[in-house]
Amino acid sequence: xxxxxxxxxxxxxxxxxxxxxxxxxxxxxxxxxxxxxxxxxxxxxxxxxxxxxxxxxxxxxxxxxxxxxxxxxxxxxxxxxxxxxxxxxxxxxxxxxxxxxxxxxxxxxxxxxxxxxxxxxxxxxxxxxxxxxxxxxxxxxxxxxxxxxxxxxxxxxxxxxxxxxxxxxxxxxxxxxxxxxxxxxxxxxxxxxxxxxxxxxxxxxxxxxxxxxxxxxxxxxxxxxxxxxxxxxxxxxxxxxxxxxxxxxxxxxxxxxxxxxxxxxxxxxxxxxxxxxxxxxxxxxxxxxxxxxxxxxxxxxxxxxxxxxxxxxxxxxxxxxxxxxxxxxxxxxxxxxxxxxxxxxxxxxxxxxxxxxxxxxxxxxxxxxxxxxxxxxxxxxxxxxxxxxxxxxxxxxxxxxxxxxxxxxxxxxxxxxxxxxxxxxxxxxxxxxxxxxxxxxxxxxxxxxxxxxxxxxxxxxxxxxxxxxxxxxxxxxxxxxxxxxxxxxxxxxxxxxxxxxxxxxxxxxxxxxxxxxxx
Ligand SMILES: *[C@@H]1O[C@H](CO)[C@@H](O)[C@H](O)[C@H]1NC(C)=O
Numbered sequence: 001x002x003x004x005x006x007x008x009x010x011x012x013x014x015x016x017x018x019x020x021x022x023x024x025x026x027x028x029x030x031x032x033x034x035x036x037x038x039x040x041x042x043x044x045x046x047x048x049x050x051x052x053x054x055x056x057x058x059x060x061x062x063x064x065x066x067x068x069x070x071x072x073x074x075x076x077x078x079x080x081x082x083x084x085x086x087x088x089x090x091x092x093x094x095x096x097x098x099x100x101x102x103x104x105x106x107x108x109x110x111x112x113x114x115x116x117x118x119x120x121x122x123x124x125x126x127x128x129x130x131x132x133x134x135x136x137x138x139x140x141x142x143x144x145x146x147x148x149x150x151x152x153x154x155x156x157x158x159x160x161x162x163x164x165x166x167x168x169x170x171x172x173x174x175x176x177x178x179x180x181x182x183x184x185x186x187x188x189x190x191x192x193x194x195x196x197x198x199x200x201x202x203x204x205x206x207x208x209x210x211x212x213x214x215x216x217x218x219x220x221x222x223x224x225x226x227x228x229x230x231x232x233x234x235x236x237x238x239x240x241x242x243x244x245x246x247x248x249x250x251x252x253x254x255x256x257x258x259x260x261x262x263x264x265x266x267x268x269x270x271x272x273x274x275x276x277x278x279x280x281x282x283x284x285x286x287x288x289x290x291x292x293x294x295x296x297x298x299x300x301x302x303x304x305x306x307x308x309x310x311x312x313x314x315x316x317x318x319x320x321x322x323x324x325x326x327x328x329x330x331x332x333x334x335x336x337x338x339x340x341x342x343x344x345x346x347x348x349x350x351x352x353x354x355x356x357x358x359x360x361x362x363x364x365x366x367x368x369x370x371x372x373x374x375x376x377x378x379x380x381x382x383x384x385x386x387x388x389x390x391x392x393x394x395x396x397x398x399x400x401x402x403x404x405x406x407x408x409x410x411x412x413x414x415x416x417x418x419x420x421x422x423x424x425x426x427x428x429x430x431x432x433x434x435x436x437x438x439x440x441x442x443x444x445x446x447x448x449x450x451x452x453x454x455x456x457x458x459x460x461x462x463x464x465x466x467x468x469x470x471x472x473x474x475x476x477x478x479x480x481x482x483x484x485x486x487x488x489x490x491x492x493x494x495x496x497x498x499x500x501x502x503x504x505x506x507x508x509x510x511x512x513x514x515x516x517x518x519x
Contacts, residue, residue: 019049021130021457024121024148026055028112028138029157030075032298033367037157037245037268042067044450050457053129055118055141070117078108088385089296089304097385106216109140113224122147122225131457136164136242140217142235143225151461153453155243158366158387159251162202163209167236169467171255174199179206181387182252187397237470240462243449245366249437250394259465261452263445265438266370274350280325283341284351287323290358290422293351293377295327297363300384303330309406314340316414322358322422325351352377358422364391364403373400373435378427380417382406399430 025042027035035058046052046066057076059069079085082104087097112118121127122144129148134141136154145152154164162172162179171177175195178184179202186194214232221229240259247264256262276284284291294313296302302310317324318337326333328342336342348368352360352375360372364381369391372379379401381392396403402417421427443451456462475481 019458020051022051022053022128023131023133023453023457024053024055024129024144024150025133026138026141026144027135027155028055028057028072028075028109028141029135030057030073030079030108032058033365034135034137034157037367038155040268040446041449041453044446045453048450048454053121055112070115070121072112072115072118074111074115075108078111079104082107085299085301086304089300102213102216105138106220109138109217110220110224113140113220130460131453133453136160139214139232139236140220140224142232142239143221143229145238146230146235147225151240151456152238153241153243153456154239157245159246160242160244161205161209163206164236164242165254165256165260166206167239167470168242168260169257169469170260172202174202177252177254178202182390182393185389185393187393240456241452241465243452245445247438247445249434250369250398257465257467259462259467261448263449264366264370265441265445266374267445267449268367269349269371269374273353274347276347276350276354280341280343280346280351281354283323283325284354284356287356289321289323291323291325291354291356292317292320292359292361292418293325293346293348293357294361295346295348295363295368296382296384297365297368299365300363302326302328305406309409312409312411312414315411316418319411319415320418323356349375359418361418364388364395366391369395373431373438376428376431376435378421378431380404380421382409398434400427400434401431402427 023045025038027038029035035056039060042052042054043064046064050066052067053070054067055070055072057072059071059073060067082100084101084104087100113122127148129144129150131153132142132145132148132150133153133155134144136156137160142152142154154160156164159181162177165177166172175190175198178186178198184194184198184201186198190198210233218231221232242260243263244260245264245267246262248262249265251262251264275281296305313326314333314335314337317326317340320339322339324337324340325346326340326342327344327346327348329344330342333340333342349371351357352371357375357377359380360368360377361380361382362368362372364379364383365388369379379395381388381395381401381403383389383392383403384406392401392403395401402421404413404417452462469477
């Protein structure tokens, strides 16, 4: 009597279990903004019954059902050890910095992977997963896919270097797209000099990646995952999908394959506001003339920037009729004006919701910009490194803010810009328009990435969507064989034609020359 119901129950659990996957997710970058972008994805997948083991530098405070977090905050200690924040807060962007940053990234990855909990995961023979989601900037973590023999989704909290786009088979034409989120800062149309520089720059970055960065990372993979591990270039060929925090409203348009999902546009911005801490709330409530929120993000530290620059900030703020909330990492700010409040940590998205906020002075990190736009706050950009300079140019061109160069900033210029952005309504209007465009979508960024993650789980990968370009050898992609073949053929045809023509010409001439003699 009970046999049939029992079979039904067994069948039913078997069906539901096959849909519920065990996901290994890794976000190794010790940077808050990189972490928060993906939190809604982890939470949503967990809510749908998937089990997630999350390797993260900023474990979420709350305990969430189905999510086990492995704390990799040792990454932050490594950044401190190598004085990463000082590097990016003080120096100008150049090649030696770039090299140093790669060195730090290498050290961080190694330390994170040698953590006992991570080691346990790698060496425990009973561990099984159905999917790897890893942050592409820390490429070593792709080796987990080989370790567990599972499909892979690469994710990024911003646009990815051309190298990754190229691996997916996306458009990487050097005249249309400049590498590293356009650190060159070019605007279309490019001049001939800019086109030449862009081609050379993209080429150099590619060579640097292939011959310097990848071997460095392969060494770590061999050390951590074993001598037989495949090299990164091989592993990358197997990436099933790429999720990037990019949106066509904010970023340049790029032709991409169906397995590249652009989920950008404020996906991480919480739709449920949280009340502000009492001190900040009162400070902003009292700002009847208006308030300015000032933060250089979590990587550039206000206490590490040049003294003269900090002095420009203080002198300018002193003369303003507004209140200024400044995210500042020390207890004390010497000569702090009365209208300025400093806070080590600020619930940024909620502060930007406060009705008295008139402008956000920012380093132009993508997440900060998205939070500002979603709350219709115009921006003043003081970019420092990474994608910030390109984001600042984009913001300036789209008209929802003004881009300033912190290396040349004066009190006069700073004050004039603040007054302009607050008093001229055009900046806020543009912000509203951009926010409207960002929300005018067929489905939200979060819905997209959740749907595609489950697609990869259901189909055990996404090989169907693979661009055949990915499997072409270098010489075929660049048509070297075709050009060679057509070249040789054309040579033969032209050479042959010339030869035959000459022969005919000589014959005819002989006949003509001989004719008169006969007459
Ligand atoms: C190894 O992994 C299995 C499956 O996740 C787990 O049940 C077990 O506790 C792990 N072993 C150790 C020593 O942690």
